[in-house]
Amino acid sequence: MKTVLISGASVAGLTAAHWLRSKGYAPTVVECAPALRPGGHALDVRGVALDVLDRMGLLEEARRVRTRMRGTTMLDAEGNELWRSPGTRLGGDRSGGGDIALLRDDLTRLLYGPTRDDVEYVFGDSLSALGQDREGVHVSFERGRPRTFDLVVGADGLHSEVRRLAFGAERRFVRHLGRHLAVFSADNFLGLDDWQVWMRDETARYCLYPARDNTETRATLGFASGPLDHDHRAVEDQKSLVAERLCHLRWETPKLLAAMRTAPDFYFDAMARVRMRTWSAGRVVLIGDAGHCPSSMSGQGAGPALVGAYVLADELGRAGDDHRAALTRYEARMRTYAEPDRAPTTADPAGSAPEEPLERAGNAIALDA
Known part of the structure; x- marks a missing residue:
């Protein structure tokens, strides 16, 4: 064999x-x-x-275990709602029709x-x-x-x-694409119900969406940047870097960054x-x-x-x-x-x-x- x-x-x-x-x-x-x-x-x-x-x-x-987003809310950097759209799915859930996420x-x-x-x-x-x-x-x-x-x-x-x-x-x-991405899970501290929320400005953004029957939240955070010289194994340093790049965003960002500090499944890398x-x-x-x-x-x-x-x-x-x-x-x-x-x-x-x-x-x- x-x-x-x-x-x-x-x-x-x-x-x-x-x-x-x-x-x-x-x-x-x-x-x-x-x-x-x-x-x-x-x-x-x-x-x-x-x-x-x-x-x-x-x-x-x-x-059976797919994500089930009913719609999306988009916020500006101050937490003001820019738009809300039932049936619209962005970023982490693009699926529709027979496709699944x-x-x-x-x-x-x-x-x-x-x-x-x-x-x-x-x-x-x-x-x-x-x-x-x-x-x-x-x-x-x-x-x-x-x-x-x-x-x-x-x-x-x-x-x-x-x-x-x-x-x-x-x-x-x-080939580096000019952005970095972090992903982690947390408790559903916003009480999201099959609904995703985006916040963004010109340089930074994040998306929160519920998972597993709304019992947890998955967070995807990103910021614009050229290549960074960072250690892929230095997780705490990576968390500090992400917090530094996103801390200027308002709304529930402090709670989100606090949850990131204790997330056991934190992932960070360049988009490439x-x-x-x-x-x-x-x-x-x-x-x-x-x-x-x-x-x-x-x-x-x-x-x-x-x-x-x-x-x-x-x-x-x-x-x-x-x-x-x-x-x-x-x-x-x-x-x-x-x-x-x-x-x-x-x-x-x-x-x-x-x-x-x-x-x-x-x-x-x-x-x-």
Whole structure:
């Protein structure tokens, strides 16, 4: 049985584990976090990505736990209401019609369930080196013993370690988009009832929306900035930076920033795109944000991660022992669907990309090609 190492236990990695196992591979998933990562904003699932969930037997449950926003209120920096619109959903919930939006950690929990008992998961470790020859990919880990795999799949996000080891420094592939983003969860301290609230001025903004039957709030905060030299592991410093950039906003901002200080699932990073000429190098291949991150402004949601994992497994299953042919066909099929320049990006994270381009982008690939 062929072996495959998947780096990253989020949407792309978990989906790849499911479909590669179904094609006769023995997957091992390594994740640097000690368990599935909590938190994250709502992700749209639209078009063919819904078909991927359906083929996994997860669509009904995904619809059950989806977010259900009834409308939006927009406030200025002083807390004055600019407009209120029932039926309008911005930013964290662009879904409509048959499309759905669900919290990132709810989606990963669903994806993890079918594989948790028959896929090897290694939490709390990460790759430190890799080398290839005709026998496979020889991988060293930060903590575990070295191992050899037939293939390695990088599903480890914007700051992919697999990409760095196999393709080179991050600066060659990651394009900063002039904004930074923070996401965390808190109690529903505003008593929001399936209704999202935005506050913004020229440089900073945030969105609050309820989740899980209005029992909690997810907060998405952003500010305009050039590249920042910050330590991705220094969470308290990141919180201080966000507070400094948003503290001038009025209304309930002090309560929000106080909740941020104690949030256990705080996430902070630049909004960026990944652009690469190729997503594979020998026996190493990238999926999801590691290879083609379109940024959260694209409206693409979880689609590229779900569909990319499915297409990769589909091509490997068809190719038998010819992994080179499989990876070439994987890229050819995915380019028109996942490339950042083809995503219907909106320049305003508090705006919505037009629905017609989103629908076209969500269906720009056939699962049964």
